[in-house]
Amino acid sequence: MNRRTLIAVLLACAAAAVPAIAQTPPVTVETPWARASVGNSRIAVAYMTLRNGGAAPDRLLSVASPAGRAELHTMTMDNNVMRMRPVEAVDIPAGGVATLQPSGLHIMLLDLREPLRAGASVPLTLRFERAGAVEVTVPVQPANATRAPAAPMQHNR
Numbered sequence: 001m002n003r004r005t006l007i008a009v010l011l012a013c014a015a016a017a018v019p020a021i022a023q024t025p026p027v028t029v030e031t032p033w034a035r036a037s038v039g040n041s042r043i044a045v046a047y048m049t050l051r052n053g054g055a056a057p058d059r060l061l062s063v064a065s066p067a068g069r070a071e072l073h074t075m076t077m078d079n080n081v082m083r084m085r086p087v088e089a090v091d092i093p094a095g096g097v098a099t100l101q102p103s104g105l106h107i108m109l110l111d112l113r114e115p116l117r118a119g120a121s122v123p124l125t126l127r128f129e130r131a132g133a134v135e136v137t138v139p140v141q142p143a144n145a146t147r148a149p150a151a152p153m154q155h156n157r
Helices: 003-023
Strands: 027-035 044-052 056-065 068-077 080-088 090-093 098-102 104-109 123-130 131-139
Touching: 027 123, 044 090, 044 123, 044 131, 056 068, 090 098
Parallel strands: 027 131
Antiparallel strands: 027 044, 044 098, 044 104, 056 090, 056 123, 068 080, 068 104, 123 131
């Protein structure tokens, strides 16, 4: 095979690989869920797992929702006192995950237009440093939920 043919074959292979790479989302959202507001309060909390399939680290910089104001928070215990604080961003390592869960990192939903009710859903737009905006619909669980609902059982026939 001469040099020109080899270069042409290599370029064709590289061009064919680009669409496959471009179709892989760098960050995916898994098991999103929110807790219902308690009574008529206008606050709620949302959780999820963020999986970075990219080769570079990414960061969740902010969250927005038409339902109200959304902030990234963390919860810590300090001498038996629960403290919630805003965080600037959530780091997601390359090829890794960041988990937003009870008693840790989470999304606070504040000044809601109306309380979140179990069985409803809330739209969120997650803004990442590299992946850009990712929209997700978050199902609302009862206020006393402690984890995402289990996936429905699958039956083989």
